[in-house]
Every structure is written in structure tokens, then in C-alpha cells.
Amino acid sequence: MEQGYICHEVIRNLRQCGHFLYFKTGGKTGRRRIFYFLLQRGELPQRELQDLLGVQSGSLSEIIIKMEADGLIEKVRSRRDGRRLVLQLTEEGRRQAEASCVKYERQVEKMLSCLSPDQKTALLDTLELLIEHWAVLDTDEDFLSPSGEESLPYGRKGRLGKAPTTDTEEDRL
Secondary structure (H helix, E strand, O other): OOHHHHHHHHHHHHHHHHHHHHHHOOOOOHHHHHHHHHHHHOEEOHHHHHHHHOOOHHHHHHHHHHHHHOOOEEEEEOOOOOOOEEEEEOHHHHHHHHHHHHHHHHHHHHHOOOOOHHHHHHHHHHHHHHHHHHHHHOOOOOOEOOOOOEOOOOOHHHOOOOOOOOOOHHHHO
């Protein structure tokens, strides 16, 4: 098979995977990821949560305002440093966070259930290689999207980041 055709098919399939992940696992997943970090840490300053999520401050503020209005999180004085305000889950937020994490773990298992352990490892290796390569492309001024515009920013500080090398549950979210 011609390499050009294969490359286009790989990109087309990656787009389909991205579409599936976006629409079938909760959209931008902002709430789920906020739930996860607050469940794990108990409380977090908004800035630290922003760094963990790799999002812009305005985007995070918008989600937090909605979650506060829904009674899922609240801003309180830190137990460690009473001068600082931190975010924490409400009782209802904790209930929804736990349910969200359980549901997500089931989704992950089902999405990858067609792959053997060796295939999952090979896929992970391939995706990490692509992410590293694309991080270089994301800083290449000659690399433009097909429309001729600059590529869209990804990850922390507007750049595609290197794939996590640790194997913690936190890195998988």
C-alpha cells in the first residue's frame, strides 16, 4: 500500500478516535478531571489545579463558577494555611466525583478491551512517540495547518507536552 495513503488513513483514524473520546466520554472532561484531583488531594489552590489540568485560567474559572453554582465545589480557607483560599468538594460533589471516576474506569476498560496487553503496550509506545514528535512540530514555525493558519495550541502553556513517563493513575486522566 502507498505510504501517502497510509499516512492519510492514520490521521483520519486518529480524528475518529478523538471524536469518539470527546463525545462518548464526557466532552472536554473538565469536571471529571477536577473531580479526580480534588478527590485525591482533598483541597487545592485554583492555580495548582490549573497547572495540573494544563488549562488557561479563564477556562478553569468558568468551569469552577458552574460547579460552585451546582453545589459541587466550594472555596474555603486552607486547613494548612488559613490565609489561602482553596477549592474542595462539597458532600454532593464528592458523591458525583466518586461516581464519575468509577464510570470512567469502566469506560476505559471497555474502550480498550479489544486489545491484548501487548497491543496496548505497543499502542501506548506509538502514541508517546507521536506526542513527542508533534511537540517538536508545535514549535516549528514552518509547520502550518492545512488551512495555512498556525496550529492550535495543546497542553500546558499552549504547547503539546511530552507524554507522561510515570505510570500513576493521575497521569492517565
